[in-house]
Each structure stands twice: as C-alpha cells, then as structure tokens.
Amino acid sequence: MKENIHPKYFTTTATCACGGSFEIGSTRQNIRVDICSACHPLFTGKQKLLDAEGRVSKFKKKYAGVTPQAKKPVKKKKPAKKTVGKK
Secondary structure, three states: OOOOOOOOOEEEEEEEOOOOEEEEEEOOOOEEEOOOOOOOHHHHOOOOOOOOOOHHHHHHHHOOOOOOOOOOOOOOOOOOOOOOOOO
C-alpha cells in the first residue's frame, strides 16, 4: 500500500435516533443514523407510522378553499369532405 493516501480508520460508535448504539469501523467519528436494525420494521416485525396524515387528507386540506374554474366548451371539428375521383 502507498503511504499517506488512505484516510484514517476509526473504531467509532454509531448512535440511532431510537437511542440504540453500536460500535463500527469507519473513516468518520461519531456517526448518527435515523434508523437501525433495532427499530426498523423489517427486523422488528412491527409497523411504525411516521406520517400520521395521509396523502389524500393532506391534499384535501391544502385545496379545501379552492373552487374549480368552469370549463370552456370544446368546439367540435367538422369532418373533412370526401372527394370522389373522376373517371
């Protein structure tokens, strides 16, 4: 290996938002993560609702006071005349 080109490697502690922590090897010190294997639904088998408000109710709340505009009538195109060839 070449000298002085590789980053320093630390044994550091990774801390999760749930409070769990574990030691890992990394090029960074003091790592914070949002989710870990102790709180992830795939590993725990429990579903945690992070967003209490659904997409549809959020959309309805956002556009509650807006009234739709009246649509303009669509003009129909007249069919093209067929020309009969001369014999």
